Amino acid sequence: MERTGPLNARLGSRTRLLAACAFSSLGTACSAPGAQPADLVLRDGAVRTMDTARPTAEAVAIREGRLVYVGSGAGLEPFLGPDTEIVELNGRLVLPGFVDTHVHPVSGGIEAGECDLNGSTSRREVLDRVARCATAKPEAPWVRGGGFDLPLFDRGAPRRELLDSLVPDRPAYLTSADAHSAWVNSRALEIAGVTDETPDPPPDGVIVRTADGRPQGTLRESAMALVARHLPEHTASEVRAGLRHGLALAASYGITTVHEANATEAFAAAYHHLDATETLPSRAVIALDVDEGRGPEQVAELVAIRDRYRSARARPVAAKIFLDGVIESGTAALLEDYDDRPGWRGELNLSPTALDTLVAALDDAGFKVHVHAIGDRAIRTALDAFGRQRERDGGQGPRHVLAHIQLFDPSDIPRFAEYGVVASFQPLWFYADTYITELTEPRLGPDRARWLYPGRTLEETGAVVAAGSDWSVSSMNPLLAIETAVTRRAPDAESGPAWIPQERVDLDTAIRWYTIRGAVASDLDQETGSITAGKSADLVVLDRDIFSDAPERISDAVVDLTIFEGRVVYRRATPP
Ligand SMILES: [Zn+2]
Numbered sequence: 292m293e294r295t296g297p298l299n300a301r302l303g304s305r306t307r308l309l310a311a312c313a314f315s316s317l318g319t320a321c322s323a324p325g326a327q328p329a330d331l332v333l334r335d336g337a338v339r340t341m342d343t344a345r346p347t348a349e350a351v352a353i354r355e356g357r358l359v360y361v362g363s364g365a366g367l368e369p370f371l372g373p374d375t376e377i378v379e380l381n382g383r384l385v386l387p388g389f390v391d392t393h394v395h396p397v398s399g400g401i402e403a404g405e406c407d408l409n410g411s412t413s414r415r416e417v418l419d420r421v422a423r424c425a426t427a428k429p430e431a432p433w434v435r436g437g438g439f440d441l442p443l444f445d446r447g448a449p450r451r452e453l454l455d456s457l458v459p460d461r462p463a464y465l466t467s468a469d470a471h472s473a474w475v476n477s478r479a480l481e482i483a484g485v486t487d488e489t490p491d492p493p494p495d496g497v498i499v500r501t502a503d504g505r506p507q508g509t510l511r512e513s514a515m516a517l518v519a520r521h522l523p524e525h526t527a528s529e530v531r532a533g534l535r536h537g538l539a540l541a542a543s544y545g546i547t548t549v550h551e552a553n554a555t556e557a558f559a560a561a562y563h564h565l566d567a568t569e570t571l572p573s574r575a576v577i578a579l580d581v582d583e584g585r586g587p588e589q590v591a592e593l594v595a596i597r598d599r600y601r602s603a604r605a606r607p608v609a610a611k612i613f614l615d616g617v618i619e620s621g622t623a624a625l626l627e628d629y630d631d632r633p634g635w636r637g638e639l640n641l642s643p644t645a646l647d648t649l650v651a652a653l654d655d656a657g658f659k660v661h662v663h664a665i666g667d668r669a670i671r672t673a674l675d676a677f678g679r680q681r682e683r684d685g686g687q688g689p690r691h692v693l694a695h696i697q698l699f700d701p702s703d704i705p706r707f708a709e710y711g712v713v714a715s716f717q718p719l720w721f722y723a724d725t726y727i728t729e730l731t732e733p734r735l736g737p738d739r740a741r742w743l744y745p746g747r748t749l750e751e752t753g754a755v756v757a758a759g760s761d762w763s764v765s766s767m768n769p770l771l772a773i774e775t776a777v778t779r780r781a782p783d784a785e786s787g788p789a790w791i792p793q794e795r796v797d798l799d800t801a802i803r804w805y806t807i808r809g810a811v812a813s814d815l816d817q818e819t820g821s822i823t824a825g826k827s828a829d830l831v832v833l834d835r836d837i838f839s840d841a842p843e844r845i846s847d848a849v850v851d852l853t854i855f856e857g858r859v860v861y862r863r864a865t866p867p
Contacts, residue, residue: 319361319824325817328372336380339808340822353828356857384836388547388829389769390809392715393694393759396537397558400554414443420459425616439752442725448499451508473515486689491654530561542572543851544604545624545831551577553611562605571859578661583640587652604697609659619730623666629734650676654688661692667700674706699742707754713812714756718776723790747794757812758804774845782846828857
């Protein structure tokens with residue numbers, strides 16, 4: 292259990308949690324020995340609890356979905372009954388179920404069922420996959436999907452003629468892996484009525500144009516909506532299928548709590564429906580989509596959605612605000628000019644005053660505000676708003692989240708701990724890929740680029756640092772992100788220089804980001820995030836102990852078993 296500053300107020304409920312549990316040298320047990328056998332025990336393993344009161348153990352016992360014993364093998368005896376299922380760990384590592392504090396299970400899952408370009412490593416591969424998508428579904432009115440990497444194309448701006456050659460007969464709409472750009476063909480532009488005369492839509496839209504001023508086929512940020520609004524709506528069953536796919540993938544990676552990072556009402560309805568009809572394989576903190584173009588009058592609608600679709604495992608208690616764009620497209624809001632574009636600092640999607648008003652209304656209504664902030668100006672503006680809200684409510688409101696947080700002005704770093712704001716990083720982005728070396732660092736210069744993803748500096752301030760994947764933007768696999776947080780190298784690189792090496796963290800810290808800190812970020816640290824007797828039995832079993840191997844090999848480990856609320860929600864098909 293974490294005991295950093297902002298948590299002190301909650302220790303009272305921890306005391307309640309453990310009131311019925313007895314702590315001894317053998318282990319912590321939550322019922323009188325011999326009283327009732329466990330449903331499931333895991334024994335003879337390397338259990339890393341992420342609970343500082345008992346950091347390691349050999350065995351756990353589970354009854355009715357909860358951990359009733361955490362401790363040595365010797366203390367397990369009273370929990371073994373004739374019907375107790377036993378998992379022999381043989382030294383394998385057990386961790387708390389992972390918490391992904393920024394992920395898109397629904398839209399990623401839907402995308403996986405469409406033209407899925409994620410993981411393409413060359414331009415050729417992207418083109419081949421698009422061509423296959425077009426022939427695979429000749430009757431579909433649109434070719435849609437996404438996940439291609441922008442750097443595969445000149446200036447991160449693929450041309451429509453190229454897409455016309457692959458999809459000549461229908462409109463096509465394909466989003467980039469970062470979801471901040473779309474590649475469209477001529478038919479799609481025609482349907483949307485986008486011509487040479489169409490202005491870039493405010494606040495941050497860019498219609499990329501050729502030298503002679505014609506729409507080239509790439510749309511950025513709010514310009515994407517010019518075409519996207521003509522896409523046919525996904526049916527309820529497509530949305531549910533997407534969610535089912537997204538959460539099954541999460542379970543396969545050991546994730547037992549997700550923060551759905553941007554939900555429409557239809558998405559919230561899908562969570563609610565699946566939880567009622569088939570029981571979700573993880574719990575979800577759901578951030579409802581806020582319309583940045585509207586003011587606090589929309590909060591009543593969000594409250595209605597929250598009330599309608601709240602269930603035991605699906606909690607639409609958060610609200611998502613996009614404050615800026617991304618550096619690689621020049622749409623992130625910076626404090627100083629982009630180096631390659633004098634006079635341009637990017638735009639905020641809403642003014643500081645509008646953000647303040649919205650944060651106040653959402654906070655008053657009990658919403659956890661989840662802000663997308665990438666540039667140093669977006670981060671500062673969001674912190675200003677949270678700081679002012681804290682002055683108004685004395686820190687009694689919900690815990691808010693800043694996600695992505697790429698470029699910092701160092702003076703803002705201590706403010707996360709000061710205001711109790713969660714720093715939600717996507718640690719898989721902590722290495723120098725081509726997004727960084729070609730599209731980010733050259734726009735910032737070395738002095739500013741030093742403050743890209745300062746994970747360790749932020750950690751040392753005592754802030755609640757948590758982790759997430761932003762899938763389907765990046766892989767959902769927490770082990771890839773944990774390795775990258777530790778090495779600051781590409782997870783498939785065995786050697787080579789670390790990127791901003793002073794920002795590396797140790798393995799224990801990286802795992803905390805993905806477990807107990809994520810639980811704190813969710814306001815669920817009394818329920819999950821550590822292997823503590825009394826908490827929900829949310830566990831992941833890896834095939835090896837990554838603490839006893841080289842950091843470069845962390846992501847070679849695979850998940851053997853994922854347990855959520857005491858139920859096995861994923862079991863690897865062929866354990867060795
Ligand atoms: Zn996201």
